[in-house]
Amino acid sequence: xxxxxxxxxxxxxxxxxxxxxxxxxxxxxxxxxxxxxxxxxxxxxxxxxxxxxxxxxxxxxxxxxxxxxxxxxxxxxxxxxxxxxxxxxxxxxxxxxxxxxxxxxxxxxxxxxxxxxxxxxxxxxxxxxxxxxxxxxxxxxxxxxxxxxxxxxxxxxxxxxxxxxxxxxxxxxxxxxxxxxxxxxxxxxxxxxxxxxxxxxxxxxxxxxxxxxxxxxxxxxxxxxxxxxxxxxxxxxxxxxxxxxxxxxxxxxxxxxxxxxxxxxxxxxxxxxxxx
Amino acid sequence: xxxxxxxxxxxxxxxxxxxxxxxxxxxxxxxxxxxxxxxxxxxxxxxxxxxxxxxxxxxxxxxxxxxxxxxxxxxxxxxxxxxxxxxxxxxxxxxxxxxxxxxxxxxxxxxxxxxxxxxxxxxxxxxxxxxxxxxxxxxxxxxxxxxxxxxxxxxxxxxxxxxxxxxxxxxxxxxxxxxxxxxxxxxxxxxxxxxxxxxxxxxxxxxxxxxxxxxxxxxxxxxxxxxxxxxxxxxxxxxxxxxxxxxxxxxxxxxxxxxxxxxxxxxxxxxxxxxxxxxxxxxxxxxxxxxxxxxxxxxxxxxx
Numbered sequence: 001x002x003x004x005x006x007x008x009x010x011x012x013x014x015x016x017x018x019x020x021x022x023x024x025x026x027x028x029x030x031x032x033x034x035x036x037x038x039x040x041x042x043x044x045x046x047x048x049x050x051x052x053x054x055x056x057x058x059x060x061x062x063x064x065x066x067x068x069x070x071x072x073x074x075x076x077x078x079x080x081x082x083x084x085x086x087x088x089x090x091x092x093x094x095x096x097x098x099x100x101x102x103x104x105x106x107x108x109x110x111x112x113x114x115x116x117x118x119x120x121x122x123x124x125x126x127x128x129x130x131x132x133x134x135x136x137x138x139x140x141x142x143x144x145x146x147x148x149x150x151x152x153x154x155x156x157x158x159x160x161x162x163x164x165x166x167x168x169x170x171x172x173x174x175x176x177x178x179x180x181x182x183x184x185x186x187x188x189x190x191x192x193x194x195x196x197x198x199x200x201x202x203x204x205x206x207x208x209x210x211x212x213x214x215x216x217x218x219x220x221x222x223x224x225x226x227x228x229x230x231x232x233x234x235x236x237x238x239x240x241x242x243x244x245x246x247x248x249x250x251x252x253x254x255x256x257x258x259x260x261x262x263x264x265x266x267x268x269x270x271x272x273x274x275x276x
Numbered sequence: 277x278x279x280x281x282x283x284x285x286x287x288x289x290x291x292x293x294x295x296x297x298x299x300x301x302x303x304x305x306x307x308x309x310x311x312x313x314x315x316x317x318x319x320x321x322x323x324x325x326x327x328x329x330x331x332x333x334x335x336x337x338x339x340x341x342x343x344x345x346x347x348x349x350x351x352x353x354x355x356x357x358x359x360x361x362x363x364x365x366x367x368x369x370x371x372x373x374x375x376x377x378x379x380x381x382x383x384x385x386x387x388x389x390x391x392x393x394x395x396x397x398x399x400x401x402x403x404x405x406x407x408x409x410x411x412x413x414x415x416x417x418x419x420x421x422x423x424x425x426x427x428x429x430x431x432x433x434x435x436x437x438x439x440x441x442x443x444x445x446x447x448x449x450x451x452x453x454x455x456x457x458x459x460x461x462x463x464x465x466x467x468x469x470x471x472x473x474x475x476x477x478x479x480x481x482x483x484x485x486x487x488x489x490x491x492x493x494x495x496x497x498x499x500x501x502x503x504x505x506x507x508x509x510x511x512x513x514x515x516x517x518x519x520x521x522x523x524x525x526x527x528x529x530x531x532x533x534x535x536x537x538x539x540x541x542x543x544x545x546x547x548x549x550x551x552x553x554x555x556x557x558x559x560x561x562x563x564x565x566x567x568x569x570x571x572x573x574x575x576x577x578x579x580x
Contacts, residue, residue, distance in 0.1 A: 007481070014381050017374065022394050024413075024420070025449065028406070029397075031413040043417060089313035091306065098302035104314055111321050113503070115510035117529045118556065121549040122328025123320060125542045145320050148313050177305055206402040208513055213533075227404045230411070230517050238412070245408050249401060256400050265392035266457050 029249070036242035058243040061236060062225055071221040071251070073136060074211070075204045078143045079197050085144070086151030087193060091185065093152060094159035095167075108149040116146065116209035124213040134216025142214040143207055147200045154199065158192035159185075191262065198259035205252050222248045332547035343547035353548070356528040357555060363440070363515075363527065364508035367447040368455075371504055372497070375456040380485075383463050392460075395453035406449050407517035411437055414445065414518075442518035443525045447508050455504045462496030463489070498567040502560045509556055528552050 036054055038047030058064060093105070111119070123142060124133060132138035162185070170184045186193075205223065212224050220228070226248050229241045298304065335342040347353040382388055398406055414420050416433035424430045436442060466489065474484045512529040519525030532552060536545030 010377075011381060014378050018378055018382075018391070021452065022391075025394065025398060027419050028409040028413040028449075031419060032405075032409045035412060045419070045422060085312045085316060088309035092309040096302045096304075096307045098307055101302075104310060107314060107317050107322070111317065113506070114553070115506050115556075117510045117512050117532075118549055118553050119321060119325060121532050121536055121545050122331075123324040125331065125536065125546060126320075126324040126327055128542075141320060144316065148316060152313060177309075202400055206400055208402055208404050209510075212513075213537075223402060223404050226408065227513055227517070230404070230408045233411070241408065242412075245405055248405060252400055252402075253397075256396070260393060260396075265389065265396040266461050 032242050032245050032249070035239055036246045038239055041239075054237070054239040054243040055247075057237070058240045058247070061240060062229060062244055064222075064225075064244065064247060066218075067220060067222055067225045068247075068251070070136065070219055071205065074139050074143065074219075074221055075201055077140045078147055078204045079201050081140070081144055082147040082151045082200050083193060083197050086148045086196075087155055087189070088181070089148075090152040090155035091159055091181075094156045095164070108152050111146050111149050112153065116207070117213075119145070120210050120213045123210075127214055133214055134219065136219045138214045139211055139219045139221070142210040143204050145210070146207075147204060150200060150203070151196050154196040155189070155192060158189060158196075162188055195259070195262040198255065198262060202252065202255050202259055205255065222251060328546035328549055331543050332550050335543050335547075336541055343544050344551070346544070347547060347551060353531055356526055356531045357551075359525065360509055360511075360527040360529075363443055363447065363511065363525065364505055367444060367451060367508045368501060368505040371448060371452045371455040372459075372501055374452055375459045375500075376497070379456055379459040379463050380489075382460060388460075392457065395456060397453075398450045399453050399457075403446060403450050403511075403513045404517070406446050407514040410442065410446055410449075410514075410518050414442070437518045439520050440524045443511060443515050443527075446514035446518050447511060450514075451504055451508055454507065455500055458500045458503065459497070462493060462500070465496075466492050494567055494570065498563050502563055505559055505563075506556050509559075510552070528555075 034047065035041055037050045037052065039049040039051050041047035089108075093101070093108075120142070123145065127133040127138045127142065132141065166184060166188070167180060170180050175183065205221070207221075208223050208227065211221050212227060215221065215224055222244075226241075226244055229236065229244055233241065295304070332343055333340045335346075338345070382391060385391070412418050414436040416435070420436070421430075421433040425433070436445060470488055470492075471484055474488050479487065510529055511527055512533065515521055515525045515527045515530060519527075521530055528548065529552065532545050532548035535541050535548055
């Protein structure tokens with residue numbers, strides 16, 4: 001194909017932009033990692049020497065043991081409940097047509113379209129009025145609001161592509177809905193459910209706004225604890241906060257890497273494609 | 277068809293006729309599986325919104341509309357809308373302007389996966405971590421300023437954090453990948469044979485974009501614009517951490533948060549949240565009205 005000089009320049013400029021973006025992104029992450037291992041890093045390209053002691057001091061100062069426990073309690077509760085509530089609902093949405101279905105679909109779309117901080121403030125108000133604000137249960141409930149619809153929207157196309165005759169056959173042989181789920185649908189749907197739940201997991205670890213608005217001192221997750229540490233910068237050593245940030249990155253990225261074995265990266269945002 | 281037949285066949289022998297009638301409408305045991313999810317969202321999404329709406333009309337002092345009157349008369353509150361718009365609108369336009377041409381390039385790439393994996397990183401890590409990293413990296417001693425000085429582009433470090441630019445940069449770092457991946461998913465959804473047909477008929481790239489892609493992409497781009505804008509408009513952590521939360525980046529979410537958790541005035545906080553939702557809705561409506569002006573025609577024709 002013949003390409004003119006202008007076209008080539010245009011293409012080169014675009015790739016340069018992409019390279020510039022990714023280079024800065026990597027350098028930004030590398031800064032955090034380098035700083036977390038630095039003894040002293042002032043006014044030079046690289047730190048004077050390296051140490052691992054910030055990890056130990058961060059672990060104690062920020063009570064990261066407790067914070068990590070809370071984080072995983074919240075995350076696994078959210079993943080489990082979102083799956084339990086979301087998958088059956090997705091099945092009903094995929095298989096039945098009923099009056100008001102569009103309205104129900106809107107109910108599932110809105111929490112994904114409205115940004116968390118907008119609905120989070122009235123929601124936190126209600127949770128605090130009912131005494132759930134500041135508790136672990138409150139944080140879990142708050143995080144379920146965007147994740148249940150997310151599971152439903154990811155699962156609907158997965159379920160729609162299953163041949164309904166398989167279910168019909170199970171029904172003919174006398175299987176009720178529960179047996180149909182456990183013996184027929186669950187095995188077929190496992191890859192889809194796994195993908196959806198891994199994405200929920202990654203999103204919940206990184207979900208700042210809702211957790212921040214509903215968490216009390218004993219129900220903070222890692223990302224909220226990190227926010228407070230950065231917010232009160234100057235109280236602790238910078239390297240200590242960086243060490244905490246590295247621990248946060250590690251917990252997120254491990255799950256992201258696992259998730260990316262099952263899903264395409266675009267799926268993390270492309271939920272909105274179904275939003276039409 | 278066959279599921280309906282089988283489930284109603286099972287119901288036929290034992291169930292009374294109203295069950296059959298509901299089943300024919302699509303309401304049976306399977307439909308009831310929706311209930312937990314629907315009830316949960318009504319309780320924790322719809323109800324709080326309505327509760328907040330009602331609460332916003334029950335101010336601590338003054339008449340029904342006292343909160344709203346206070347918001348729009350006190351520049352400390354009223355200016356947050358302009359401040360937030362000044363951040364969100366340029367960021368959204370910039371992200372979209374970068375995302376569209378780059379997505380058109382990447383579309384032709386066979387191995388997109390490495391690139392998309394890199395771009396998913398800032399989305400997953402989130403604004404808090406990006407802001408934390410920015411403080412040092414874009415700071416006066418950070419590698420960014422050092423590199424620019426070493427390259428001779430500037431003589432003194434540029435101030436890129438704790439001001440307007442810090443928030444702008446943080447929103448590009450997290451927002452551009454989001455906008456890009458959405459745009460890419462819309463572009464790859466367009467049937468490539470349409471472009472090939474245009475090329476066969478002698479249309480140059482610019483003409484192909486103008487006459488083939490643009491009309492087909494417009495609905496998707498309108499949605500992408502709205503989602504990116506709404507995200508940028510509700511910026512919170514980076515406006516506090518890398519911005520100037522008392523002045524240049526005192527965005528509307530900071531005002532709402534302070535009312536709720538520093539003044540414990542939930543009524544005022546609810547009013548601000550309602551104003552936030554309303555302004556977002558207005559922009560979304562403007563975008564869709566604008567789209568209807570630019571392009572009238574089938575919304576999803578020609579999609580593969």
